[in-house]
Amino acid sequence: MKCLCFGTFAKILVLCKGTVSQKILVGSILLSVNRSYDITTNDNAVSNLLSCRDNISPSITDLIPKIDKDSVVNHFEDSIIKMLHPDKLKLAVLAIVDFLKQDSIDDETIVEPINQIQKKTLCEQKEFVFLDLIAGLFLYTLNVSNKNGASCVGDITDDYVAGFMDRKNEIKLINAYMNKSNADRRTNTQKGDNNIMFTGDITGGTFNFNLPGDKK
Numbered sequence: 001m002k003c004l005c006f007g008t009f010a011k012i013l014v015l016c017k018g019t020v021s022q023k024i025l026v027g028s029i030l031l032s033v034n035r036s037y038d039i040t041t042n043d044n045a046v047s048n049l050l051s052c053r054d055n056i057s058p059s060i061t062d063l064i065p066k067i068d069k070d071s072v073v074n075h076f077e078d079s080i081i082k083m084l085h086p087d088k089l090k091l092a093v094l095a096i097v098d099f100l101k102q103d104s105i106d107d108e109t110i111v112e113p114i115n116q117i118q119k120k121t122l123c124e125q126k127e128f129v130f131l132d133l134i135a136g137l138f139l140y141t142l143n144v145s146n147k148n149g150a151s152c153v154g155d156i157t158d159d160y161v162a163g164f165m166d167r168k169n170e171i172k173l174i175n176a177y178m179n180k181s182n183a184d185r186r187t188n189t190q191k192g193d194n195n196i197m198f199t200g201d202i203t204g205g206t207f208n209f210n211l212p213g214d215k216k
Contacts, residue, residue: 001102001103001104001152002099002100002102002103002152002155003103003104003144003148003149003151003152004096004099004100004103004111004137004140004141004144004149005052005141005144005145005146005147005148005149006049006056006138006141006142006144006146006149007049007050007051007052007146007149007150007153008052008099008149008152008153008156009096009137009138009141010025010026010029010049010050011050011153011156012092012095012096012099012156012161013025013029013084013092013134014026014050015088015095015156015157015158015161016084016085016088016089016091016092016095016161017083017084017085018082018083018084018085018086020083022046022050023039023040023041023042023043023046024040024083025080025083026039026046026049026050027039027040027041027042027046028040028079028080028083029076029080029138030056030060031075031079032071032072032075032076032079032080032135032138033060033063033067033072033142034059034060034063036059037057037059037060049146050153051150051153052146052147052148052149052150052153053147053150054146054147055145055146055147056142056146060142061142064142064143067139067142069113069114069135069139072135072138072139073114073131073132073135075135076131076134076135076138077131080134080135081130081131081134088161089130089173090164090168090171090173091161091162091164091165091168092134092161093128093130093133093171093173094164094167094168094170094171095156095160095161095164096133096137097122097123097125098164099152099156100119100122100123101123103119105119106119107119107120108120110140111136111137111140112132112133112136112137112140113136113139113140114132114135114136114139115129115132115136115177117136125171126170126171126172127171127172127173127174127177128171128172128173128174129173129174129175129176129177130173132177
């Protein structure tokens with residue numbers, strides 16, 4: 001049985017990252033909740049989280065009731081996505097969803113709180129808003145004991161992630177879900193270090209999500 005906790009979630013992203021170090025990526029993800037909790041230079045703390053030996057610090061979990069979801073999404077948009085390899089975004093989605101399918105949590109559990117998506121629905125999806133997905137799943141993992149992943153985190157290897165290469169065409173990364181309300185519109189224009197381009201309104205037809213080398 002698998003468990004999607006922060007450690008297993010972050011391990012998949014680490015295997016799909018660009019040139020940044022794993023401590024920069026993992027530490028930067030946690031900075032989305034608490035800008036004062038910085039482990040981007042702490043190899044030991046990051047290693048213990050990725051191996052599921054330690055639970056997430058109370059400096060993060062104590063803030064769960066006060067988390068601003070929009071702020072987290074904005075942080076992922078500004079800082080995290082550009083740390084990932086553009087050719088491996090679909091691999092990350094496929095690996096995370098595969099892990100989630102084998103998790104023993106109830107099908108009705110909301111695992112993507114940005115759009116209030118339940119486990120069963122997410123596991124059956126073929127189209128994903130990548131930004132919402134990884135930000136939302138991160139928020140979900142904050143409520144899971146990280147140590148629960150200790151028995152399965154070792155299954156997440158380069159070969160495991162690469163094993164989804166032939167399935168990349170089974171899913172699409174889209175601009176927004178069709179039922180996204182106009183109140184949720186957010187406009188942004190930026191170009192990340194890995195040449196991922198976000199332009200315009202993510203809920204309308206003017207938004208472009210260009211992934212070099214990763215055909216949809």
